[in-house]
Amino acid sequence: xxxFAAWQSSRENLLGxxxxxxxPIDQMFRRWARNGxxxxxxxxxxxxxxxxxxxxxxxxxxxxxxxVDLPVPDALANGAIYPCYPEIAEANGCRGGYYFKPVQSxxxxxxxxxxxxxxxxxxxxxxxxxx
Numbered sequence: 001x002x003x004f005a006a007w008q009s010s011r012e013n014l015l016g017x018x019x020x021x022x023x024p025i026d027q028m029f030r031r032w033a034r035n036g037x038x039x040x041x042x043x044x045x046x047x048x049x050x051x052x053x054x055x056x057x058x059x060x061x062x063x064x065x066x067x068v069d070l071p072v073p074d075a076l077a078n079g080a081i082y083p084c085y086p087e088i089a090e091a092n093g094c095r096g097g098y099y100f101k102p103v104q105s106x107x108x109x110x111x112x113x114x115x116x117x118x119x120x121x122x123x124x125x126x127x128x129x130x131x
Contacts (some may be wrong), residue, residue: 023056032045033093037084043080046077079103100113102117
């Protein structure tokens with residue numbers, strides 16, 4: 001499958017799985033996508049996605065439901081950030097970038113700085129140890 005075609009088939013699979021479970025997320029998915037990148041990695045969405053899905057699931061339970069507008073911590077937002085390159089993002093209707101964020105840091109790095117940091121880290125490894 002072509003790289004850029006993976007978005008459509010992955011989206012359809014996800015929406016179909018949720019609909020099959022009685023939890024249609026089509027409208028939420030459109031809102032998430034319109035607001036930019038909503039995934040940290042291929043299997044870790046931003047916390048607001050979990051909040052939306054949990055709210056939808058709660059409507060299926062025989063319990064009193066209360067709307068609460070509290071911020072939800074997003075632990076992965078404090079981790080490393082790898083950008084979605086503009087060429088990939090634009091093909092999916094989003095805006096990309098070239099800024100990286102190392103773990104435990106609030107500082108952004110350019111692509112050039114990131115590559116230099118990687119070379120420095122790799123230079124500390126014994127020859128032949130990287131696979």
